[in-house]
Amino acid sequence: MQAFNSELFMTTSEVADLLGVHSSTVKRWTDAAELESHKTDGGHRRIYLQSVLEFARARNVGTFLDAFEPFESHVWLAARDAIRHDDFKRTVTLAMGWLVRGHPKRITALFHELGSRPDLPFSVLCDRAIQPFMAEVGTLWREGRIRIGEEHQASQAVLEALIHLSARRDGAAPIVRSEDRRCAIVGAMSGDHHHLGAMCVRILLERNGWDVQYLGADTPAEEFAAMQRSREAELVCVSFSPPASVAHMRRCLDVMSEFYRAELPYHLAFGGLGSPLIEAEAVNGPWESFRIYPSAEAFERWLNAGVSGVKSEPWRESA
Ligand code: B12
Structure with a gap:
């Protein structure tokens, strides 16, 4: 007989969430012994x-x-560690295991699922799961423990999850651009082929009600400038990772x-793996503000503080 893992005992509200029903329904099922349950010493159902x-399967209920x-x-x-404790160790371990066993689609599904949870801030998922997972992929590749093909699969799996998450509307900003939505230009700097960080920023802004014009990887500085003017954007976000250098940043x-x-003012935000390189650089410029963000969470805090009157409507899951 298979040994019980005590961590897999669920509360009635966890079962209710998983099955999409009310807790009282779960209690009714357990009282009627339709669903097997156990009682803790304190008398709570598990x-x-x-x-x-x-x-669920016997009743054709999907989860x-x-x-x-x-x-x-x-x-x-x-998922429980992530949502309850902001602890993503299990998420990263699972994703890594699937990568080396050749199941990249499961990685996409996992990040997509976690990114769809209204009870898990998206910036937290980016900084504490996606970024560490990809950093570990980079380390294993450098140490020769995974192949370059596997590193590409990991990037692609995460990218696919992010693309699906960006396409989700669920009560978020509508697809058509409207006058009252603020516009942001987002991309990765010229010479920089890393753009998962820029994708994270894109989704974060979309969920905060912004209209994002996404330019992707390797975007020339002139294009950031031209797009800001043509779209009358109020925010420009540049992702910057090595091997793009401080010289690239200066030129940008x-x-x-x-x-x-001056008649089209905007805020300029930099972030990405290259940001520690430029933190010490003195930057003066005409922008409404210029800031370097070490993380998506730091950026979201700034957004929530209200970017000089920016009205942000938080992303909501439909009921
Ligand atoms: C995946 C990857 C690639 C992929 C990129 C695929 C893609 N579609 O993006 C590919 C294979 C193309 C690639 C290529 C290269 N790579 Co590479 N790559 C990585 C890797 C493993 C992961 C990067 C990543 O996607 N992270 C996940 C994202 C989500 O994290 P992030 O970018 O940090 O973003 C987070 C925050 O920084 C922040 N953020 C990011 N941008 C912004 C912007 C704003 C405005 C804000 C507010 C916040 C913000 O939010 C995000 C969420 O937390 C890293 C390893 C590592 N330690 O990260 C190496 C790494 C960056 N690569 C490296 C290298 C050397 C290269 C190559 C030169 C390899 C080669 N010899 O060809 C080329 C260079 C290509 C180029 N010209 O850019 C080195 C750089 C080291 C250095 N100091 O030079 C690293 C660190 C690996 C290593 N340890 O050696 N790479």
Whole structure:
């Protein structure tokens, strides 16, 4: 007989969330012994994950865990740690295991699922799961423990999750541009082929109600400037990772400064792996503000503080 893992005992509200029903319905099922449950010493109901899944399948009720068979229990624990404790160790370990065993689609599904959770801030997912997962991929590749092909698969798996998340509307900003939505230009600097960080910033802004004009990787400084003017953008976000250098950053700032028009003011935000390189640089310019962000969470705090009157409507999951 398979040993019980005590971590897999769920509360009635966790079962209710998983099955999309009210807690009182779960209690009714357990009282009627339709769903097997156990009582803690304190008299609280606990239901084993496997029993819940069998119960759901017998009734043709789908759950998000179905897509992960046979890893449902691992995914359940990873999602619980992430949502309850902002702890992504299990998420990163699972994703890494799937990468080396050749299951990149599961990585996409996991990040997509976590990124769809209204109870998990998207900036937290970016900084504490996606970024560390990709950093570990980079380390393993450097140490020769994974192939370059696997590094590409990891990037692609994460990119696909981010593209799907960007396409989700669920009560977020509509697809058409409207006058009252603020426009932001987002991309990665000239010479920089890393753009997962820029994608994270794009989604973060979209969920805060912005109309984002996304330019992708390797964007010339002149294009950031020209797009800001043609779209009358109030914010320009540049992602900057090595091997793009401080010289690239300087050139970008010179161009942005040269093309600046006082009648179309905007904020300039830099971030990415290259940001520690430029933190010490003195930057003066005509922008409403210029800031370097070490993380998506720091950037979101700035957004929420209200970018000089920017009205941001937080991303909401539809009921
Ligand atoms: C994936 C990857 C690639 C992929 C990129 C694919 C893609 N579609 O983006 C590919 C294979 C193309 C690639 C190529 C190269 N790479 Co590479 N790559 C990586 C890797 C493994 C992950 C980067 C990543 O996507 N991270 C995930 C994102 C989400 O994290 P992030 O960018 O840090 O973004 C977060 C924050 O910084 C912030 N953020 C980011 N941008 C912005 C912007 C704003 C405005 C704000 C507010 C916040 C913000 O929010 C994000 C969420 O937390 C890193 C390893 C590592 N330690 O990160 C190496 C790494 C960056 N690469 C490196 C190198 C050397 C290269 C190559 C030169 C390799 C080669 N010899 O060809 C080329 C260079 C290509 C080029 N010209 O840019 C080195 C750089 C080291 C250095 N100091 O020079 C690293 C560090 C690996 C290493 N340790 O050696 N790479």
